Amino acid sequence: MNVLEAIHARRAVRDYLDRPVTEATVKSLLHAAVQAPSAMNRQPWRFAVVQDTVRLKVYSDLAKQLLLTNAALDPKTAHYREILTAPEFNIFYNASTLVVICAEQRGPYAEADAWLAAENLMLAACDASLATCCIGFAVGVLNTPAVRRELNVPAEGAAIAPIILGYPREIPQPVRREEPAILSWHR
Numbered sequence: 001m002n003v004l005e006a007i008h009a010r011r012a013v014r015d016y017l018d019r020p021v022t023e024a025t026v027k028s029l030l031h032a033a034v035q036a037p038s039a040m041n042r043q044p045w046r047f048a049v050v051q052d053t054v055r056l057k058v059y060s061d062l063a064k065q066l067l068l069t070n071a072a073l074d075p076k077t078a079h080y081r082e083i084l085t086a087p088e089f090n091i092f093y094n095a096s097t098l099v100v101i102c103a104e105q106r107g108p109y110a111e112a113d114a115w116l117a118a119e120n121l122m123l124a125a126c127d128a129s130l131a132t133c134c135i136g137f138a139v140g141v142l143n144t145p146a147v148r149r150e151l152n153v154p155a156e157g158a159a160i161a162p163i164i165l166g167y168p169r170e171i172p173q174p175v176r177r178e179e180p181a182i183l184s185w186h187r
Contacts, residue, residue, distance in 0.1 A: 039109030
């Protein structure tokens with residue numbers, strides 16, 4: 001698969017088979033992630049990998065509680081109240097692996113660098129016939145003191161990009177994309 005094929009084939013998958021991803025495969029994807037560009041070549045990314053399904057369920061339940069507590073402050077989250085109160089809903093969609101891309105230190109470019117690494121990881125996963133999905137619902141819980149300690153997130157850093165990874169039950173159909181909205185083009 002070439003890079004343009006991967007860009008067009010990658011989907012946000014929310015339904016996974018109960019099949020673990022091997023350590024060798026995860027490491028291969030992390031090696032792809034660190035090939036991303038970074039501001040001033042700082043390479044601020046650090047990675048936490050969770051493949052313990054019990055721990056993932058605990059994190060999911062904690063995240064749902066936190067999101068529901070803060071729903072009054074965020075109308076977008078309030079929209080998801082019904083699904084967040086469902087005991088069977090797992091924010092990680094039962095994926096076998098969570099890769100948390102963290103920043104070693106917060107800074108003006110650390111988040112952008114982490115997301116660049118995330119895109120590399122997701123495209124490499126697509127090339128390996130694996131599926132991924134960014135899980136924004138997890139960011140809050142991953143940055144709580146207790147979970148930060150469990151994941152060894154540096155004191156000056158943050159969990160930025162939670163990406164689930166696994167074998168898809170099925171690949172969703174492509175979503176229609178708008179043409180690029182070009183604001184200006186000076187010649």
